[in-house]
Amino acid sequence: QKEVEQNSGPLSVPEGAIASLNCTYSDRGSQSFFWYRQYSGKSPELIMFIYSNGDKEDGRFTAQLNKASQYVSLLIRDSQPSDSATYLCAVKSGSSGGSNYKLTFGKGTLLTVNP
């Protein structure tokens, strides 16, 4: 069973702090990794994705990938109350040369940013 694990939280940080969200995955053949944000009662919204080892920055968000450790993280700098949401880690995997790719999601980490 290919799994994606996240701390369920809640993770509480003060406004302006750095929020660090972590995710581990079991399938070493996974190809790309996604972070989605989901506000209560809404659908997931893509924040960013990463597929190469190292860091990828987009505004206040930085995704970090370490394939050897099967670990992906999301850092949110200068956290704002509007960042309060559930953050979902998703992993894309499928058979090489095939077409049966899918996203496997973690259960999400609830982030609360306190003013």
Next chain:
Amino acid sequence: KAGVTQTPRYLIKTRGQQVTLSCSPISGHRSVSWYQQTPGQGLQFLFEYFSETQRNKGNFPGRFSGRQFSNSRSEMNVSTLELGDSALYLCASSLPWTGGNQETQYFGPGTRLLVL
């Protein structure tokens, strides 16, 4: 460009009934994936369609089925509804959905189904 649309947004059914949900992908997107989201199980993959063909299927019973039309719109059907089918059903579209590292999926607003 318009996003993924899903209809209806809310639905109440009773046990034993069947339901059909609809999804229109982003214009030009040809792959549609369906997911079920519940508080206990999180987001779980149902199936994926491309060019009117189901290419991948998750671990759901045969009561869950789907199809895709030539314009890439997709429907999913749940027959003989059970209380446990109450969930948020999400569809996501992608331009291609193959082995490319930069392919992404974009979600629609979802259909919230309540089974009584």
